[in-house]
Amino acid sequence: MTTFVDRVELHVAAGSGGHGCASVHREKFKPLGGPDGGNGGRGGDVTLTVDQSITTLLEYHHSPHRKATNGKPGEGGNRSGKDGQDLVLPVPDGTVVLDKAGNVLADLVGQGTSYVAAQGGRGGLGNAALASARRKAPGFALLGEPGSLQDIVLELKTVADVALVGYPSAGKSSLISVLSAAKPKIADYPFTTLVPNLGVVTAGSTVYTIADVPGLIPGASQGKGLGLEFLRHVERCSVLVHVLDTATLESDRDPVSDLDIIEAELREYGGLDNRPRIVVLNKIDVPDGKDLAEMVRPDLEARGYRVFEVSAVAHIGLKELSFALAELVGNARAAKPKEEATRIVIRPKAVDDAGFTVTREEAGGEPLFRVRGEKPERWVRQTDFNNDEAVGYLADRLNRLGVEEELVKAGARSGDGVAIGPEDNAVVFDWEPTLTAGAEMLGRRGEDHRFEAPRPAAQRRRDRDAERDEALREYDDFEPF
Ligand SMILES: Nc1nc2c(ncn2[C@@H]2O[C@H](COP(=O)(O)OP(=O)(O)OP(=O)(O)O)[C@@H](O)[C@H]2O)c(=O)[nH]1
Numbered sequence: 001m002t003t004f005v006d007r008v009e010l011h012v013a014a015g016s017g018g019h020g021c022a023s024v025h026r027e028k029f030k031p032l033g034g035p036d037g038g039n040g041g042r043g044g045d046v047t048l049t050v051d052q053s054i055t056t057l058l059e060y061h062h063s064p065h066r067k068a069t070n071g072k073p074g075e076g077g078n079r080s081g082k083d084g085q086d087l088v089l090p091v092p093d094g095t096v097v098l099d100k101a102g103n104v105l106a107d108l109v110g111q112g113t114s115y116v117a118a119q120g121g122r123g124g125l126g127n128a129a130l131a132s133a134r135r136k137a138p139g140f141a142l143l144g145e146p147g148s149l150q151d152i153v154l155e156l157k158t159v160a161d162v163a164l165v166g167y168p169s170a171g172k173s174s175l176i177s178v179l180s181a182a183k184p185k186i187a188d189y190p191f192t193t194l195v196p197n198l199g200v201v202t203a204g205s206t207v208y209t210i211a212d213v214p215g216l217i218p219g220a221s222q223g224k225g226l227g228l229e230f231l232r233h234v235e236r237c238s239v240l241v242h243v244l245d246t247a248t249l250e251s252d253r254d255p256v257s258d259l260d261i262i263e264a265e266l267r268e269y270g271g272l273d274n275r276p277r278i279v280v281l282n283k284i285d286v287p288d289g290k291d292l293a294e295m296v297r298p299d300l301e302a303r304g305y306r307v308f309e310v311s312a313v314a315h316i317g318l319k320e321l322s323f324a325l326a327e328l329v330g331n332a333r334a335a336k337p338k339e340e341a342t343r344i345v346i347r348p349k350a351v352d353d354a355g356f357t358v359t360r361e362e363a364g365g366e367p368l369f370r371v372r373g374e375k376p377e378r379w380v381r382q383t384d385f386n387n388d389e390a391v392g393y394l395a396d397r398l399n400r401l402g403v404e405e406e407l408v409k410a411g412a413r414s415g416d417g418v419a420i421g422p423e424d425n426a427v428v429f430d431w432e433p434t435l436t437a438g439a440e441m442l443g444r445r446g447e448d449h450r451f452e453a454p455r456p457a458a459q460r461r462r463d464r465d466a467e468r469d470e471a472l473r474e475y476d477d478f479e480p481f
C-alpha cells in the first residue's frame with residue numbers, strides 16, 4: 001500500500017537578508033573616493049504551490065523542516081549581494097494551510113495557486129545607498145533582516161466533483177475502477193480502502209473527478225471503524241453518491257436501512273446537507289441482488305432519490321450513471337461563481353505599516369516605555385549596535401517617525417528605560433531625548449565634517465531647506481525597499 005498522509009505539521013524558515021556593506025572607494029590620488037558598499041540581497045521566500053500531479057503530503061511528513069536560502073552580503077565596489085533563492089514547495093490540489101491554533105490561512109485550490117508561507121528578510125542597505133548630501137560618507141551599513149519562521153499545519157481536502165459513500169464492501173472502489181482509469185485496491189473484506197481514491201471520468205463532453213472514502217459503519221461518528229475522519233475529503237464535492245450493497249450476506253442489513261445509517265452519520269459530521277445525492281444499488285449481477293433492488297427501488301424513489309441499478313463487476317448500468325453524474329456536476333459548476341483563470345497568490349496579511357504605539361509599563365518599580373510597530377522594530381533589527389554611527393542613524397529614523405514626541409507625551413523623561421519590540425525580543429536602552437535640542441538637530445547625525453566647506457549665509461539657508469527635503473525623501477525612499 002502506498003502511504004497516504006493528509007495532515008502534517010510543517011516548519012518553514014525564509015532566508016535572511018544579506019548585510020549591507022560599509023566600504024570606501026580607494027583609488028590612487030583619490031584618498032576619499034566616497035562610499036561604495038553595496039546592498040545585501042533579499043532572503044528567499046518559502047512558497048506553497050499547488051501541483052496537481054501530487055496527491056499526498058507524505059513528503060512533508062518525512063521532512064517537516066524547510067528553509068529557503070539567505071541573501072548574500074553586499075560588497076565594496078557597489079556590488080549588491082545576490083538574492084536568496086525562493087523555496088517552492090509543491091502541495092496537492094485542495095491543501096488547506098492553518099496556523100497552530102487552527103485558523104485557516106489559505107485554501108489552495110487549482111493548479112499553480114500559491115501561498116507565501118514565510119517571507120524572506122530584506123537585505124540591508126550598503127553605505128553607498130545610505131549616503132546623502134549631509135551624510136556623505138556613512139561609516140556604517142544596515143543589517144539584513146532575519147527571514148520569518150512559521151509553524152503551519154497542512155491539511156488535505158481532496159478536490160473531487162463526486163464522492164462515493166457507503167458501507168465497507170458496498171463496491172465503491174470497484175465503481176471508481178470501472179468508471180475511470182484509476183485502479184484502487186479492491187478486496188472482499190471490510191475496510192479495504194484505507195485512504196481516499198481519486199479517478200477521472202469522461203462522460204460525453206464532461207470530464208469530472210470522483211473520489212471514494214473508506215467505508216462507514218454505524219457509530220462511525222463515535223469513532224467506530226475508521227470513523228468520520230476521512231469525510232473531510234468529501235467536503236469539497238458537489239455531488240454525493242450513496243453506494244448500497246444489494247447482495248450483502250449480513251442478515252441485519254438491507255439497502256434502505258444502510259442508507260438511513262449512512263445519512264445519520266453524515267448528519268453527525270455536518271456541513272453536507274445541501275449536496276445533491278443519488279442512490280446506486282450495486283451488485284445486481286447477483287440474482288438475489290437484482291430482486292432486492294427492484295423491491296426497494298419504489299421506497300427509495302418515494303424519498304426523492306434518483307436510483308440507479310448497476311453492477312460494477314458485470315458492467316451493467318454504468319453509462320447511465322456516469323451521464324447522470326455528469327449532468328449533476330455540470331449543474332453544480334454552472335451554479336458556482338466562475339473560477340479565476342489566473343494564478344492566485346496569497347500573501348500573508350500585510351502588517352499595519354503606518355504607525356507605532358508607546359505604552360507605559362512598570363519594570364521593577366521603574367517606568368519602562370514600550371514602543372511597538374512594524375517600522376521601529378524593523379529598524380532596530382537593521383541596526384548594528386556595535387557601530388555608534390549606525391545607532392545614531394537609528395535614533396534619527398525614530399525621531400522622524402515621531403517616536404520621541406510620543407515618548408514625551410507618554411511622560412518619558414531622560415534616563416527612563418525604553419524598549420522597542422515585543423516582551424521576549426526587545427532592545428532596551430536608556431532614553432536620552434534629542435528633541436529638546438531643537439528641530440535643527442533632526443537628521444544631523446552622521447554628518448561628516450571633513451566634507452564641509454565654509455558657506456555664505458544664503459547658501460546655508462538653501463542647503464538647510466534642501467537637507468530637510470532630502471531627509472523627508474530619504475525617509476520615504478527606504479520604506480519600499
Ligand atoms: N458480485 C459483485 N461483486 C461486487 C460488485 N462490486 C463490487 N463487488 C465486490 O465487493 C467486494 C468489495 O468491493 P470494493 O469495491 O472493495 O468495496 P468498497 O465499497 O470499496 O469497500 P471498502 O473499501 O472496504 O469500503 C469485492 O470483492 C468486489 O469484487 C458487483 O457489482 N457485483
Ligand SMILES: [Mg+2]
Nearest residue numbers: 172173192193
Ligand atoms: Mg474501497
